[in-house]
Amino acid sequence: MSFDSFNILKSRTVVLRQENIDTDQIISARFLTTTLKEGLGQSVFYDWRYDEGGRPKNSSAFNGYNPDTHKILVAGANFGCGSSREHAPWALKSFGFEAVISSDIADIFKSNSLKNGLLAIEVDPKTHASLLNTPGAEITIDLERQIVAVSDWEKAHFDIEPFARQCLMNGVDQLGALMSHLPEIEAFEVKRP
Amino acid sequence: MSDAKSLFDKLWERHVVVEETADAPAVLYIDLHLIHEVTSPQAFSVLNERGLKVRRPDRTIATLDHSTPTLPANANGELAYATPEAKRQVETLIANCKQHDVELFGLGDPRRGIVHVIGPELGLTQPGKTIVCGDSHTSTHGAFGALAFGIGTTEVGHVLATQCVLQRKPKSMRVIFDGALAPGVSAKDMALAMIAEIGADGGRGYAMEFAGEAVSALSMEGRMTLCNMSIEAGARVGMVAPDETTFEWMKGRDFAPQGDEWDDALADWRSLPTEEGAAFDKEIRIDAGAIRPMITYGVSPDAAAPVSANAPRPQTDAQQHAADYMKFEIGRPFSDAPVDRVFIGSCTNSRLSDLREAATIMRGRKVKNGVITLVVPGSEAVKRAAEAEKLHEVFLAAGAEWREPGCSMCIAMNGDAGAPGELVVSTSNRNFIGRQGKGVRTVLASPATAAASAIEGRITDPRPYLGSMKESA
Numbered sequence: 001m002s003f004d005s006f007n008i009l010k011s012r013t014v015v016l017r018q019e020n021i022d023t024d025q026i027i028s029a030r031f032l033t034t035t036l037k038e039g040l041g042q043s044v045f046y047d048w049r050y051d052e053g054g055r056p057k058n059s060s061a062f063n064g065y066n067p068d069t070h071k072i073l074v075a076g077a078n079f080g081c082g083s084s085r086e087h088a089p090w091a092l093k094s095f096g097f098e099a100v101i102s103s104d105i106a107d108i109f110k111s112n113s114l115k116n117g118l119l120a121i122e123v124d125p126k127t128h129a130s131l132l133n134t135p136g137a138e139i140t141i142d143l144e145r146q147i148v149a150v151s152d153w154e155k156a157h158f159d160i161e162p163f164a165r166q167c168l169m170n171g172v173d174q175l176g177a178l179m180s181h182l183p184e185i186e187a188f189e190v191k192r193p
Numbered sequence: 194m195s196d197a198k199s200l201f202d203k204l205w206e207r208h209v210v211v212e213e214t215a216d217a218p219a220v221l222y223i224d225l226h227l228i229h230e231v232t233s234p235q236a237f238s239v240l241n242e243r244g245l246k247v248r249r250p251d252r253t254i255a256t257l258d259h260s261t262p263t264l265p266a267n268a269n270g271e272l273a274y275a276t277p278e279a280k281r282q283v284e285t286l287i288a289n290c291k292q293h294d295v296e297l298f299g300l301g302d303p304r305r306g307i308v309h310v311i312g313p314e315l316g317l318t319q320p321g322k323t324i325v326c327g328d329s330h331t332s333t334h335g336a337f338g339a340l341a342f343g344i345g346t347t348e349v350g351h352v353l354a355t356q357c358v359l360q361r362k363p364k365s366m367r368v369i370f371d372g373a374l375a376p377g378v379s380a381k382d383m384a385l386a387m388i389a390e391i392g393a394d395g396g397r398g399y400a401m402e403f404a405g406e407a408v409s410a411l412s413m414e415g416r417m418t419l420c421n422m423s424i425e426a427g428a429r430v431g432m433v434a435p436d437e438t439t440f441e442w443m444k445g446r447d448f449a450p451q452g453d454e455w456d457d458a459l460a461d462w463r464s465l466p467t468e469e470g471a472a473f474d475k476e477i478r479i480d481a482g483a484i485r486p487m488i489t490y491g492v493s494p495d496a497a498a499p500v501s502a503n504a505p506r507p508q509t510d511a512q513q514h515a516a517d518y519m520k521f522e523i524g525r526p527f528s529d530a531p532v533d534r535v536f537i538g539s540c541t542n543s544r545l546s547d548l549r550e551a552a553t554i555m556r557g558r559k560v561k562n563g564v565i566t567l568v569v570p571g572s573e574a575v576k577r578a579a580e581a582e583k584l585h586e587v588f589l590a591a592g593a594e595w596r597e598p599g600c601s602m603c604i605a606m607n608g609d610a611g612a613p614g615e616l617v618v619s620t621s622n623r624n625f626i627g628r629q630g631k632g633v634r635t636v637l638a639s640p641a642t643a644a645a646s647a648i649e650g651r652i653t654d655p656r657p658y659l660g661s662m663k664e665s666a
Contacts, residue, residue, distance in 0.1 A: 019511045020394075020493045022625045029628070033260055033281075034282075035285045036234075036235065047631065077394065078394040081427060082329065083604075084329040085231075086327075086347060106427060107397060107429055108329060108343055108345060111344075111345060161218070161361065162216050162217075163216060163359070174347075174351070175350065175351055177359070178354075185210055192207075192222075
């Protein structure tokens with residue numbers, strides 16, 4: 001499996017200011033009985049987007065959302081905490097997001113996202129505040145240079161695990177790299193049965 | 194710098210197949226891979242698409258827990274699945290295990306149960322092992338001095354195909370609980386107090402080791418509860434050094450080493466604990482003696498306070514948002530709030546000792562009229578043991594329901610859920626909005642607090658029921 005290679009993304013943002021947005025919010029457990037990765041986009045943030053009767057909520061940050069122009073989700077601190085469900089990044093990706101930015105992102109969610117072509121990155125508090133305060137702003141993420149440009153004059157560096165970055169830029173998954181270590185794995189098993 | 198090593202350092206070193214570099218993470222060997230129906234189907238699909246096999250079926254164990262009904266089968270042997278998809282998910286795991294020769298503790302198997310309950314109870318979970326599962330509460334197994342953490346489905350595929358994961362070594366944190374717990378205070382209260390102290394992201398990026406007098410004094414079940422909740426502080430790994438309590442618990446378990454192998458294992462396990470002077474990237478100390486029975490009052494596990502406290506005034510937008518959802522009256526005792534439902538179960542608190550704790554309080558008493566109370570044992574073995582002690586009769590006589598083993602209302606994907614607006618006191622691990630059903634307001638608590646709250650029909654400090662109430666509490 002592979003996905004589109006990620007290099008430079010220029011797009012508008014959707015902002016969810018709340019802190020501690022857990023993976024149950026991103027995709028409720030009632031949508032987890034699927035045995036597929038596909039088709040989860042329609043269920044992403046379902047209870048945030050729809051009321052009891054299944055009608056779109058007027059207050060939703062997703063109003064006016066256009067997957068062609070809004071590919072970056074900006075969220076409050078500790079985004080993606082809680083459950084390890086990979087359905088969360090699958091759903092965000094299938095909904096149309098290609099990147100998630102926060103001041104800090106939960107470990108398992110970040111790891112899962114980067115393995116699925118969803119760039120999950122953490123920026124400094126000042127840049128984060130600036131992004132939170134300008135929903136819908138068009139920003140640029142340059143993965144190769146590891147820079148988020150909020151505007152021409154406001155740019156910030158971000159860190160990313162180098163191997164995940166390389167895989168994203170090449171659009172390849174990590175299993176191939178892991179499989180290439182099978183000889184070492186076999187040797188390890190012989191040494192330590 | 195001292196050469197002293199921590200438990201975590203030792204376990205990490207033992208399992209590195211390929212060292213990490215600036216460019217690539219380490220290849221880390223996995224001794225035990227636990228799988229269940231929710232996070233495995235897409236991983237098996239990847240294997241099948243690529244024509245790969247499960248590399249080590251002998252290191253892979255499957256169970257069914259998340260989507261399975263907790264009501265018994267009907268007269269025709271049919272189970273009441275929440276949806277046809279839930280049934281299909283269960284059937285998919287059965288088929289995948291058959292195709293790949295993976296041992297499945299399936300429906301009707303006396304070894305079936307919640308994945309984090311059966312691993313330890315069967316002796317599959319052992320000191321010194323690396324253990325992963327597509328489930329964030331895999332940290333539970335760290336109670337035995339194992340290096341155990343939750344992974345995503347892509348990584349489940351990695352482990353199925355290679356028996357390894359790609360990981361960078363996390364930072365280390367030691368949480369020391371000084372002193373002894375007061376009577377009536379349990380491991381769940383320790384966990385909630387710790388999370389309240391450091392925050393829901395206080396452990397992010399760290400492997401946690403729990404130590405100190407109060408941790409050493411915990412039973413294995415208590416240690417499992419504590420390690421289980423480490424992910425609610427953001428830490429993927431929670432661990433406790435193995436000791437005599439651990440070895441006592443392990444001995445004679447189905448998959449535990451026997452005979453000479455037991456003696457060899459024991460010698461090895463004794464070498465695992467953190468050495469004096471080992472360095473941690475972060476260390477915090479908590480006064481265990483000051484911990485009181487705890488509950489959560491918000492929508493993140495770090496919004497925790499003593500049961501006897503008053504609902505605090507929100508200070509931030511996030512707290513206001515949580516307060517609006519939870520609807521506790523600001524400045525009033527939590528005990529004012531009427532409880533609609535009580536759930537005793539989950540990988541956090543569904544073991545025999547948890548059920549005993551709840552039964553001690555419910556024995557000879559009645560659940561408050563109108564409070565729906567579900568008691569869901571963590572495994573078939575827990576169910577059998579509880580029934581042998583007639584605990585189920587205590588629960589049934591009190592007016593609670595006694596169910597079949599499974600995750601049940603912790604994740605509420607099997608049909609067991611609260612109704613919108615209900616206040617649920619739950620022994621599970623997450624109070625997220627909608628986690629236990631749309632609009633459900635979840636209050637996390639220990640089994641004792643949950644049982645006392647079921648009896649009173651409001652959030653209740655369990656200590657008077659246990660004869661251990663302190664005047665100043």
